[in-house]
Amino acid sequence: MxxxxxxxxxxxxxxxxxxxxxxxxxxxxxxxxxxxxxxxxxxxxxxxxxxxxxxxxxxxxxxxxxxxxxxxxxxxxxxxxxxxxxxxxxxxxxxxxxxxxxxxxxxxxDIDELYDAADYTGSNKTIQSTSRVGQTFFRRSVLSAYNNRCCITGLANTKLLVASHIVPWRIDETNRLNPSNGLCLSMLHDKAFDMGILTIAENMTISVSKKYTSHDDLFFNSAILAYEGKPIFLPQKFSPLADFLRYHRECIFKK
Known part of the structure; x- marks a missing residue:
């Protein structure tokens, strides 16, 4: 040594x-x-x-x-x-x-390597390889910050977890690898977050869009609406930046 x-x-x-x-x-x-x-x-x-x-x-x-x-x-x-x-x-x-x-x-x-479907790169193979390194870094950084658990539900099966961008990479490429621009979410809640069905309020609680609520959809009510007003599990490092969350509330969330 x-x-x-x-x-x-x-x-x-x-x-x-x-x-x-x-x-x-x-x-x-x-x-x-x-x-x-x-x-x-x-x-x-x-x-x-x-x-x-x-x-x-x-x-x-x-x-x-x-x-x-x-x-x-x-x-x-x-x-x-x-x-x-x-x-x-x-x-x-x-x-x-x-x-x-x-x-x-x-x-x-113990983090399964699942990559975002978004294409950061185009056709250049060298750039694709570089991008893949970045995506791996982003996923592992975000999941480790939340101790490999969904910050909404606590789900701990890494095969079902996504490092979700708060501000989409296509909007802000400079922060596409910034772990503070990420949340660890289940696949379902990642999709709901991406579509603006839910967001994170200023006090770090969950807000669900009234546009999608339905008394007849029992699964939606139990899997998404039930978390309305509940606090997210905060990360141990790389806390989500307030400006990123504000952008999501104002530009992506379906009010």
Missing amino acids: ATKNSWTYNQLLIAFNLYCQMPFGKMHKKNPEIIKYAEIIDRTPSALAMKLVNIASIDPAIISTGRSGLKGASTLDRAMWEEMQLDRDAFANKMQQAINTFEIPELSL
């Missing part, structure tokens, strides 16, 4: 990749994934776990919940956080390149 304290840029990219795609509660030195990745990148499990918690200390979503993490975030940690915010597409691909450099296998996060 390396004895030096300084982290290389590629090692930090692996740490950021883990931070984005691993539930906050699993960022500890006894996690088998952290042990495996630490060995591959030549760090100790303790050092890698500490790095993840240091990254958490500069995550506004973590800080806002009162969890401050450790206080050892380096200047490079902060610079990389800003780099990730400025261009998530490029940063996701840098992380993938670091994974390839270390020849790291896929994360075993």
Whole structure:
């Protein structure tokens, strides 16, 4: 194992990749994934776990919940956080390149890889491959933030979960990989959210459009209308941004 304290840029990219795609509660030195990745990148499990918690200390979503993490975030940690915010597409691909450099296998996060039907790319195969990396990053980041559960129903079967965009990627391509532009939803509620049948109110409760309510549709009433006014399960990181939710209420929700 390396004895030096300084982290290389590629090692930090692996740490950021883990931070984005691993539930906050699993960022500890006894996690088998952290042990495996630490060995591959030549760090100790303790050092890698500490790095993840240091990254958490500069995550506004973590800080806002009162969890401050450790206080050892380096200047490079902060610079990389800003780099990730400025261009998530490029940063996701840098992380993938670091994974390839270390020849790291896929994360075993029990998240089935289901991709959005939307085509981000056109016909260029290189761009398609790049887009697929981004879609994988977005899905894993969003699902990990919500601990692999639908934020409306609590459904925990990942085969039935979707990383749903709040502002559609076709409207705002700059935030199509931003996990704070995502909600973890069941397939049914993802479709309802996308069509504007339901939305998230300013107080983080669910609003269902009166346009679609019907006393005769028992399934709709039990599966969707029953959640009217109920709070969503809030994520552990990457909280949905108020501006994104406001856009959905004003431009997509069927009032």
